[in-house]
Amino acid sequence: MTDWSERHRREGNVISFIPTMGFLHEGHLSLMKEGLLQGDKLIISIFVNPTQFGPGEDFDAYPCDLERDFQLAEDIGVDVVFTPNKADFYPQGFDTFIDQEQLPNHLCGLSRSGHFQGVMTIVTKLFHVVNPDIAVFGEKDFQQLAIIRRMVKDLNFNIRIIGHPIVRESDGLAMSSRNSKLTPAQRITGLCLINSLKKAQSSLKNNKTNAAAIIQDTVEFIGSHPDTEIDYIKICDPDTLDDVDSIDRPVVMAMAVKVGTTRLIDNMIL
Ligand code: AMP
Numbered sequence: 001m002t003d004w005s006e007r008h009r010r011e012g013n014v015i016s017f018i019p020t021m022g023f024l025h026e027g028h029l030s031l032m033k034e035g036l037l038q039g040d041k042l043i044i045s046i047f048v049n050p051t052q053f054g055p056g057e058d059f060d061a062y063p064c065d066l067e068r069d070f071q072l073a074e075d076i077g078v079d080v081v082f083t084p085n086k087a088d089f090y091p092q093g094f095d096t097f098i099d100q101e102q103l104p105n106h107l108c109g110l111s112r113s114g115h116f117q118g119v120m121t122i123v124t125k126l127f128h129v130v131n132p133d134i135a136v137f138g139e140k141d142f143q144q145l146a147i148i149r150r151m152v153k154d155l156n157f158n159i160r161i162i163g164h165p166i167v168r169e170s171d172g173l174a175m176s177s178r179n180s181k182l183t184p185a186q187r188i189t190g191l192c193l194i195n196s197l198k199k200a201q202s203s204l205k206n207n208k209t210n211a212a213a214i215i216q217d218t219v220e221f222i223g224s225h226p227d228t229e230i231d232y233i234k235i236c237d238p239d240t241l242d243d244v245d246s247i248d249r250p251v252v253m254a255m256a257v258k259v260g261t262t263r264l265i266d267n268m269i270l
Pocket of ligand 1: 019021028136138141165166
């Protein structure tokens, strides 16, 4: 992989890279289109990274269809699909992890202990092996993007990070590989995330600027849907991810909600 990148960079190409866990959907494809626009060669990786899943999470049940993914990647113009195997990437004795002090102690980091340590470690490994000029990440994983930007700055990676807006189904559900796990009824219930974000946006337009009050309304709205369990609903500063009390500047409203056993996340800049 590294040789391929080096060879094509020496020929004057800008290399774009998109790490994924596969089971590709329009959200991933939209990142790929961005990668193709920004660079000359596009590499994606497909690797379901064990170190970012906690005990009891869905590592073993994560959806997978490599043949379909290869076809989608080829159709859109990806040059390389890099699929490292687990034993090569985490050989026996593997013992080094990347961590961060502040940003992981918010949002998903609080309920998924060690998750971002796993994410930062795999992204670092992929960056070293793929050695891209540009990497594209989705704003759907808002906290992940913030953490990667911080890491790239702090550790002097010579890689330009591009954030890409959330891609949604026509009814507003944020696309996710995990949506495939929803039953038809849960799929409808899943709309309560985006609908609650839209409600919050319109509350704010009606001068309701108290974050706690908006969150309380959201808790009640989501709670009124069957089969839901709120992990968190937060209104926070987009850079530090610290809670905001009164909304007097752009904030990010972010949430994680279990619908049945499937954990969904969504966010919106208000
Ligand atoms: P994943 O395969 O879930 O690890 O996602 C790989 C990349 O695609 C990450 O940068 C995600 O943020 C991004 N991504 C996933 N779903 C979406 C979406 N609906 N819209 C935009 N980006 C997404």
